[in-house]
Amino acid sequence: MHNLLEQIQNRLAELNKAERKVAEAILRDPQQATRFSIAALAQAAQVSEPTVNRFCRSFGVNGYPELKMQLAQSLASGAAYVSRAVEADDGPADYIRKIFGSTIASLDSACQSLDPQLISSAVDLMIQARQIHFFGLGASASVALDAQHKFFRFNLAVSAHSDVLMQRMLASVARTGDLFVIISYTGRTRELVEVARLARQNGASVLGLTAAGSPLARTCTISLDIPLPEDTDIYMPMTSRIIQLTVLDVLATGMTLRRGVDFQPHLRRIKESLNATRYPSDAEPG
Incomplete structure (x- = not known):
């Protein structure tokens, strides 16, 4: 089974506009998202708190506390790096970390799916x-x-x-x-x-x-x-x-x-x- 971060990344295109904002806020910094309150995440995504709750339900999660727990489990597996694309202003330290991190996470995902x-x-x-x-x-x-x-x-x-x-x-x-x-x-x-x-x-x-x-x-x-x-x-x-x-x-x-x-x-x-x-x-x- 894919972990939550991978599910969010894979379903990004099919989310409605408001829920996509929540997804993008999480994917920008998954580690920070595990520390956010629901109000803080809503503010970071520029949406309402009910939108965050709807986002949780669309991924089969019973509320924001469970969402944060599953995000933490995803981070522990290393899958956070799957969504961390190289940006135009990244320096060597950034793109080295992202390329190695995404490769390690993708190999782990492939191993689990075979x-x-x-x-x-x-x-x-x-x-x-x-x-x-x-x-x-x-x-x-x-x-x-x-x-x-x-x-x-x-x-x-x-x-x-x-x-x-x-x-x-x-x-x-x-x-x-x-x-x-x-x-x-x-x-x-x-x-x-x-x-x-x-x-x-x-x-x-x-x-x-x-x-x-x-x-x-x-x-x-x-x-x-x-x-x-x-x-x-x-x-x-x-x-x-x-x-x-x-x-x-x-x-x-x-x-x-x-x-x-x-x-x-x-x-x-x-x-x-x-x-x-x-x-x-x-x-x-x-």
């Missing part, structure tokens, strides 16, 4: 795959490439592609046993949805790392829901990319554990093959 059973089913798909193709466009392309580096270690045929034409050609010759992992922050990119549909029509499985309820999520065999903590219509994706990478780490760990101890020597040989490419830790390059 369904362990879905993760297990996704690992099943990967274990059973004849070959795996990782697809991503834009900022997700680098995530797909990172996945290729991770998953080739499992002795599978693995590739990563960020070219739409190549993605479409691969989907057109897909067959049972192929797995397409499609990474998309919004899940609304037409080309990726069409590629997923084409791959499934040809018998392949499709695993999505994307937004819940999106066109891509509805097309996939399995979709692992990635929260939407940032507005990528304005800013470049940052937090979302970290969540995608972490979910891929979770899947890689699941595969490692599923393969068991007999697979450990294979992974060790790959790791040891890199030793000759590195200076010893106590050596200084000439």
